Amino acid sequence: MAQLGDLEAGYRRVRRDRGFTRELAVLQREYAGRPTPLYFAERLSAESGARVYLKREDLCHTGAHKINNCLGQALLARRLGKRRIIAETGAGQHGVATATVAAKFGLDCVIYMGSKDVERQAQNVFRMKLLGAEVREVKSGTQTLKDAMNEALRDWVTNVETTYYLIGSVAGPHPYPMIVRDFQSVIGFEARRQVKPVAAKGPRAIYACVGGGSNAMGIFYAFIPTRAELIGVEAGGTGSRPGRHSASLTRGRAGILHGSLTKLLSAPDGNVSPVHSIAAGLDYPGVGPEHAYLQRSGRARYISVTDREALAAFHRLTKLEGIPPAFESAHAVAGFLKERRRYRKSDVVLINVSGRGDKDIPRLFEK
Numbered sequence: 001m002a003q004l005g006d007l008e009a010g011y012r013r014v015r016r017d018r019g020f021t022r023e024l025a026v027l028q029r030e031y032a033g034r035p036t037p038l039y040f041a042e043r044l045s046a047e048s049g050a051r052v053y054l055k056r057e058d059l060c061h062t063g064a065h066k067i068n069n070c071l072g073q074a075l076l077a078r079r080l081g082k083r084r085i086i087a088e089t090g091a092g093q094h095g096v097a098t099a100t101v102a103a104k105f106g107l108d109c110v111i112y113m114g115s116k117d118v119e120r121q122a123q124n125v126f127r128m129k130l131l132g133a134e135v136r137e138v139k140s141g142t143q144t145l146k147d148a149m150n151e152a153l154r155d156w157v158t159n160v161e162t163t164y165y166l167i168g169s170v171a172g173p174h175p176y177p178m179i180v181r182d183f184q185s186v187i188g189f190e191a192r193r194q195v196k197p198v199a200a201k202g203p204r205a206i207y208a209c210v211g212g213g214s215n216a217m218g219i220f221y222a223f224i225p226t227r228a229e230l231i232g233v234e235a236g237g238t239g240s241r242p243g244r245h246s247a248s249l250t251r252g253r254a255g256i257l258h259g260s261l262t263k264l265l266s267a268p269d270g271n272v273s274p275v276h277s278i279a280a281g282l283d284y285p286g287v288g289p290e291h292a293y294l295q296r297s298g299r300a301r302y303i304s305v306t307d308r309e310a311l312a313a314f315h316r317l318t319k320l321e322g323i324p325p326a327f328e329s330a331h332a333v334a335g336f337l338k339e340r341r342r343y344r345k346s347d348v349v350l351i352n353v354s355g356r357g358d359k360d361i362p363r364l365f366e367k
């Protein structure tokens, strides 16, 4: 608790510093490639019957929104005088984004990754090593993301003097859900400005996929005070039985994981359930606590789509717009397509394309 308190105090101090804000803005522009475009998807609109705009996080450096958070936290780590960065990763995407900023800032970097994921994601492990990071295999528990996060937390508790723990989503103990949401909220603040000329009253609805929930919080946050409907789309996988999906908000119940009270997928005995999704970045058995709050307050709504629906949406967007989305982002597209009859031709709908599909194309090629 003491070190979480210190982190919160340090973060609040750094955030008020104009120099920090300016430095981050320059990096977002020149390193990450912000602002990302808000693109009118003409053919998808014609087919679906709403005016659909895509927020192009797939065009960020490293191919997804994760770099927004990593740049912010790496800069924070440097301000707090930490020379060593650690992180957890499941699919390897957060590990790659963290190793990227560690290289850029010249910081030591250790990535914790479950043995099963190391095996499944060999290419990302190789990328992290190319970037100069050390990848530590975690052999405990289910040997996946949840266990990698346990190990990273243990390392942080032991080495807090030198080490900054860079969490990859709006999950974990406070202040992390707040810090990650703040650094990702650039997505929604940009989109709000960009959508104004085409929708004076704001968009009717916004769709984003939800794993831990960072890209969704990132685009939702600026729109919370508006009238836009906010829809998070979870991974419905291959069925409703435990182990076949990772829909924590739509199928889970209240519980505590990694220091936050949220919605979880767990068995009656309290143990965390195994999870599945075709999108490697969506299989986390919990979800950011602020999403659980938005669900309970009714400000946001959460639905799920199956692997099959996400795959169909991947092909639709690729063929209609020439934009292959990440399988994660394809869930957001699928969520919209599933609900398209709710909308009229004049309704403006935003979809957050959290990442690009290049990483997933080899999977399609194998099949």
Ligand SMILES: *Cc1c(COP(=O)(O)O)cnc(C)c1O
Pocket: 064, 065, 066, 093, 094, 168, 169, 170, 209, 210, 211, 212, 213, 214, 215, 216, 281, 282, 326, 328, 329, 354, 355, 356
């Ligand atoms: C990691 C990842 C996600 C899931 O993480 P969130 O914290 O829910 O955003 C979604 N899309 C892409 C492209 C990712 O890499």
